[in-house]
Amino acid sequence: MQLDPAELQKIGSAIQKAQNILIITHKSPDGDTMGSGLGLYHSLKALGKNPVVSCIDPTPPDFAFMPEIETFQRGVEHINYDLFFIVDCGATHLTGQHEAFPELFDGSREVINIDHHPTNTRYGKYNLVVTNAAAATMIVYQMLADLELPITRDVATCLLTGLYTDTGSFMHSNTDVDAMLIGSKLLAKGANLRSISKEIFNTTKISTMRLWGRVLKNTYQTDEGVTMSVVTQKDFQETGADYSEMSGAVDYVNSVPNSLYSVILTERKDIVKGSLRTLNEDVDVSAIASQYGGGGHVKAAGFAVKGRLEKEVKWKVVE
Numbered sequence: 001m002q003l004d005p006a007e008l009q010k011i012g013s014a015i016q017k018a019q020n021i022l023i024i025t026h027k028s029p030d031g032d033t034m035g036s037g038l039g040l041y042h043s044l045k046a047l048g049k050n051p052v053v054s055c056i057d058p059t060p061p062d063f064a065f066m067p068e069i070e071t072f073q074r075g076v077e078h079i080n081y082d083l084f085f086i087v088d089c090g091a092t093h094l095t096g097q098h099e100a101f102p103e104l105f106d107g108s109r110e111v112i113n114i115d116h117h118p119t120n121t122r123y124g125k126y127n128l129v130v131t132n133a134a135a136a137t138m139i140v141y142q143m144l145a146d147l148e149l150p151i152t153r154d155v156a157t158c159l160l161t162g163l164y165t166d167t168g169s170f171m172h173s174n175t176d177v178d179a180m181l182i183g184s185k186l187l188a189k190g191a192n193l194r195s196i197s198k199e200i201f202n203t204t205k206i207s208t209m210r211l212w213g214r215v216l217k218n219t220y221q222t223d224e225g226v227t228m229s230v231v232t233q234k235d236f237q238e239t240g241a242d243y244s245e246m247s248g249a250v251d252y253v254n255s256v257p258n259s260l261y262s263v264i265l266t267e268r269k270d271i272v273k274g275s276l277r278t279l280n281e282d283v284d285v286s287a288i289a290s291q292y293g294g295g296g297h298v299k300a301a302g303f304a305v306k307g308r309l310e311k312e313v314k315w316k317v318v319e
């Protein structure tokens with residue numbers, strides 16, 4: 001992976017000058033944003049800096065294996081920092097901080113934007129946006145390697161977590177030469193692959209089993225070949241599952257043969273979230289999601305609209 005040398009040089013000197021550094025991850029955190037944030041935290045700490053890693057939402061319990069995940073600070077109280085990293089955030093509002101701290105996005109602050117979403121508007125003062133990178137943690141890895149910053153065992157475990165989750169354990173179509181190459185370099189640095197695969201891919205809570213049962217029961221295919229499922233607020237209540245337990249469900253639904261693409265609609269209070277996936281070469285689900293004000297990647301995207309789900313009952317006359 002090739003990063004812009006001029007941008008790298010500016011980022012290198014910004015890091016050198018800074019002491020207190022705030023790292024911001026996206027809301028509803030996933031393995032990639034947490035891996036990027038916590039990986040940076042460990043590297044900056046090893047460098048002798050004073051980093052803080054934050055997220056507006058709590059970190060999901062499945063990621064408890066990540067080294068020092070308890071260091072995550074919930075939300076941002078002030079922005080009296082020398083330098084900021086914003087990681088894996090395709091849009092400023094995903095930080096949850098765009099209204100409280102708009103000055104983070106007006107170019108007046110030392111903000112490094114590291115991301116791989118095509119929708120990214122390059123809102124940072126410095127931007128490392130690589131849209132063909134399978135994970136934001138790959139960009140973090142390349143930046144640390146190029147700037148010769150510490151990549152300890154803990155850094156490597158965090159970064160591999162992001163790569164592992166964003167490629168669906170190296171099974172999604174974004175798994176390319178760079179993903180494998182950086183994956184192997186992280187393994188060589190001592191990343192704990194065993195705990196990543198065990199905790200994330202081979203552990204399923206009973207509430208998740210029950211929730212996915214609802215998802216699978218509700219799965220159907222339209223005449224156009226769109227594989228769909230729905231989950232209501234009631235499903236969450238009755239199974240005792242939380243929203244984070246939907247993670248991965250749409251990929252499973254997407255495994256139905258000959259799907260044009262797959263959608264799961266999830267009711268969350270007064271919002272309906274749509275998650276889209278496709279394995280089809282000719283389908284761009286980010287374009288479909290953008291029709292509903294969402295976005296994402298070509299093969300994986302999402303949107304959220306106000307409203308709730310209502311079952312349409314069709315009556316017919318039978319003898």
Ligand SMILES: [Mn+2]
Nearest residue numbers: 032088136166
């Ligand atoms: Mn990501």
